[in-house]
Amino acid sequence: MGARTGNSTHALQKRAAAKIAAVLGETWPDAHVELDHRNAYELLAATILSAQSTDKMINTITPALFAKYPDPAALAKAEPAELEPLIFKSGFYRNKAKSLIGMARAVVERHGGVIPDTMEALVSLPGVARKTANVVLGSALGKNEGVVVDTHVARLSQRLGLTKQTDPVKIEQELMQLLPRAQWTDVAHRLIWHGRRTCLAKAPDCDHCPLRPHCPTGSTISANAGKLKQMKPAPKKTAKAAPRRGAR
Numbered sequence: 001m002g003a004r005t006g007n008s009t010h011a012l013q014k015r016a017a018a019k020i021a022a023v024l025g026e027t028w029p030d031a032h033v034e035l036d037h038r039n040a041y042e043l044l045a046a047t048i049l050s051a052q053s054t055d056k057m058i059n060t061i062t063p064a065l066f067a068k069y070p071d072p073a074a075l076a077k078a079e080p081a082e083l084e085p086l087i088f089k090s091g092f093y094r095n096k097a098k099s100l101i102g103m104a105r106a107v108v109e110r111h112g113g114v115i116p117d118t119m120e121a122l123v124s125l126p127g128v129a130r131k132t133a134n135v136v137l138g139s140a141l142g143k144n145e146g147v148v149v150d151t152h153v154a155r156l157s158q159r160l161g162l163t164k165q166t167d168p169v170k171i172e173q174e175l176m177q178l179l180p181r182a183q184w185t186d187v188a189h190r191l192i193w194h195g196r197r198t199c200l201a202k203a204p205d206c207d208h209c210p211l212r213p214h215c216p217t218g219s220t221i222s223a224n225a226g227k228l229k230q231m232k233p234a235p236k237k238t239a240k241a242a243p244r245r246g247a248r
C-alpha cells in the first residue's frame, strides 16, 4: 500500500470512528464504569477483583471489603486468610488476595499510601496491567492516558471495522490513533455499555442498533440472525481453569 493510499484509508477510518463515537454519545451519554467506588483506591481494588467475574457480583462484595479495609494502609496490613473469605465469591480468590495485598503494600511503600496517577507507576503495582490502569486513570483520576480494551471493546471495535487486530494492546493503539484523546475514556465506557446491552456477543440486536448505518458487520449479522440465535453455547470446560496469575 502506497503512503497516499494508507493516509487516505486512515482518514476514512478516522471519519468512521468519529461518526461511531458521535452515535455512541447520543445513545449512551451517561455511560460510566459500573463498579461501585468512591475513590481511586476503591476502583483499583474493585477492578482487580473483577477479573473473570461480573461487575454486579463485585458490587455485592466490595461494601464489606471497604468497610474492613478503607484505604491502602489498612489493606497492606491484611493477611490472606482474613481477606480471602471476603472476596471468595469473585473467583480465583487466592490470587486476587495476593494481588490486593501486594498492590496495597506497594502503594504504601512506594507512594505514601496514595494511588499513583501515572500509567508507569500503576502498571508496576502487583495485579495491575494496562487495562486496569486505564480504568483507574480514566474513571477515578480524570486522565485520558489510554482506551480500556475489555472483551466488549475488542468485539465491537472489530465488528464496527475500527480494527482487525485481536490483541488488546494493538486494538488500544489503533483506537488511540483513530479517536481524539479527550474521547478515550468516554468511548470505551460507551462501547462497553453497547456491548452489554445491544451488541451482545452471541445475539447482537442489529435490527434495533443505532450504529447499524455505520457498521460493516450489522447487515451480515442481521441477515444471519436466525442462525446466530440457534447457535449452541460453547461447551462447558470440564478441566479446572488454571488461576490467572497476575494482572487483569
Ligand code: SF4
Residues within 6 Å of the ligand: 159, 160, 198, 199, 200, 204, 205, 206, 207, 209, 210, 211, 212, 215, 216, 217, 218, 219, 221
Ligand atoms: S449493527 Fe449489529 S454488529 Fe454492528 S454494532 Fe450494532 S449490534 Fe453490533
